Amino acid sequence: MTWEPGRLDDQRHLGDGDPGGMLPAVAAAAAHVRTGYRTAVESRVDRLAETGRPRAIVVAGMGGSGIAGDIMAAVVGNGAPLPIITMRSYQLPGWVGATDLVIAVSGSGDTEETLAVATQAVRRGCTLLGVGAPGSPLEAIATQASAVYVPVPVSGQSRANVWLLTVPLIVAAAALRLVPADAELFERVATALEDMAHRCRPASESFVNPGKSLALDLAESLPVIWGSSAAASVAAYRLACQLNTNAKYPAIFGELPEAGHDQVATFDGPMAERDIFADAPAHALRLVVLRDVEEHPQLTRQREASLRLARERGVPVTELTAEGVHPLERMASLILLGDYASTYLALGYAVDPSSVSAISELKARISQ
Numbered sequence: 001m002t003w004e005p006g007r008l009d010d011q012r013h014l015g016d017g018d019p020g021g022m023l024p025a026v027a028a029a030a031a032h033v034r035t036g037y038r039t040a041v042e043s044r045v046d047r048l049a050e051t052g053r054p055r056a057i058v059v060a061g062m063g064g065s066g067i068a069g070d071i072m073a074a075v076v077g078n079g080a081p082l083p084i085i086t087m088r089s090y091q092l093p094g095w096v097g098a099t100d101l102v103i104a105v106s107g108s109g110d111t112e113e114t115l116a117v118a119t120q121a122v123r124r125g126c127t128l129l130g131v132g133a134p135g136s137p138l139e140a141i142a143t144q145a146s147a148v149y150v151p152v153p154v155s156g157q158s159r160a161n162v163w164l165l166t167v168p169l170i171v172a173a174a175a176l177r178l179v180p181a182d183a184e185l186f187e188r189v190a191t192a193l194e195d196m197a198h199r200c201r202p203a204s205e206s207f208v209n210p211g212k213s214l215a216l217d218l219a220e221s222l223p224v225i226w227g228s229s230a231a232a233s234v235a236a237y238r239l240a241c242q243l244n245t246n247a248k249y250p251a252i253f254g255e256l257p258e259a260g261h262d263q264v265a266t267f268d269g270p271m272a273e274r275d276i277f278a279d280a281p282a283h284a285l286r287l288v289v290l291r292d293v294e295e296h297p298q299l300t301r302q303r304e305a306s307l308r309l310a311r312e313r314g315v316p317v318t319e320l321t322a323e324g325v326h327p328l329e330r331m332a333s334l335i336l337l338g339d340y341a342s343t344y345l346a347l348g349y350a351v352d353p354s355s356v357s358a359i360s361e362l363k364a365r366i367s368q
């Protein structure tokens with residue numbers, strides 16, 4: 001698997017090297033926002049408001065589905081009048097009970113961790129909201145419990161359907177008056193995604209294409225990816241996961257201010273010294289900072305100081321700024337840029353961005 005940047009501008013390779021159609025799936029982000037909104041409204045997600053606000057919201061989901069909970073929490077923001085947590089495992093915490101809302105998200109509707117949590121939620125008398133494939137085991141659990149279910153038309157990998165899986169959660173948050181989000185906002189987000197998709201389209205060449213440029217930055221490095229606000233950190237985490245799953249590439253996720261108390265120390269370590277790996281410069285760190293227009297003033301100082309620190313030590317840096325007014329718009333533009341970059345990185349290494357054979361093998365081994 002060698003890195004060949006020329007592959008990014010070879011239209012034939014971008015088609016043949018992507019047999020699962022990850023690039024077209026990524027380009028469908030705007031359509032997914034619109035369909036996710038319509039499906040949530042048609043499924044009467046607003047019924048959640050009938051019993052009043054829950055004490056807490058627990059979102060259960062794995063991989064490309066679980067990120068929906070992180071996006072929801074970041075959109076509602078720090079002023080949230082209730083805790084919103086994302087759970088990525090088999091068991092609901094002991095404190096979750098009948099006054100809480102559990103949202104189970106699964107693109108396939110058939111992920112064992114998520115199904116286990118949905119079943120526990122029903123047993124404990126929690127309000128349940130399900131989001132996932134139509135006709136799935138998750139839908140059966142929700143229907144049996146007379147819970148609201150949003151049957152989103154997911155096709156392919158959940159990570160390529162992130163907006164179909166996320167928008168119903170934002171509609172739920174709006175119904176519970178946790179954040180203002182109406183049809184006009186979702187249309188604005190869709191338009192912003194269309195604009196980013198146009199700039200990152202395969203036919204646009206590397207020197208003007210932000211998705212390809214980011215892939216060029218990331219190639220042959222070990223990316224350390226930080227966010228400088230809650231919203232930017234969700235996009236940073238998503239980018240790290242997309243690099244893992246699309247490009248089969250390692251990445252280290254961090255969040256300011258915490259990363260300034262531990263990961264920053266790696267700027268002085270062996271991975272930051274390019275020449276100790278003279279034969280394999282691929283091991284060198286690259287700091288990628290995703291920033292938001294809304295940052296705590298101390299985080300702005302930390303971000304700027306960390307970038308200076310990295311540059312002074314010869315650690316290459318990439319800084320990306322979120323665009324948009326609403327936090328959902330800002331996260332969406334950064335996430336889509338990262339989705340493109342991770343797919344282009346895969347294609348530059350001639351790696352199939354859709355296949356995840358190690359994940360499938362692991363699932364098969366634990367099901368035996």
Ligand SMILES: O=P(O)(O)OC[C@H]1O[C@@H](O)[C@@H](O)[C@@H](O)[C@@H]1O
Pocket residue numbers: 062063064065066105106107108109110111114157158159356359
């Ligand atoms: O998203 P669902 O279908 O619940 O699956 C959960 C996750 O499983 C993983 O093994 C991967 O396949 C992820 O892309 C996926 O998101």
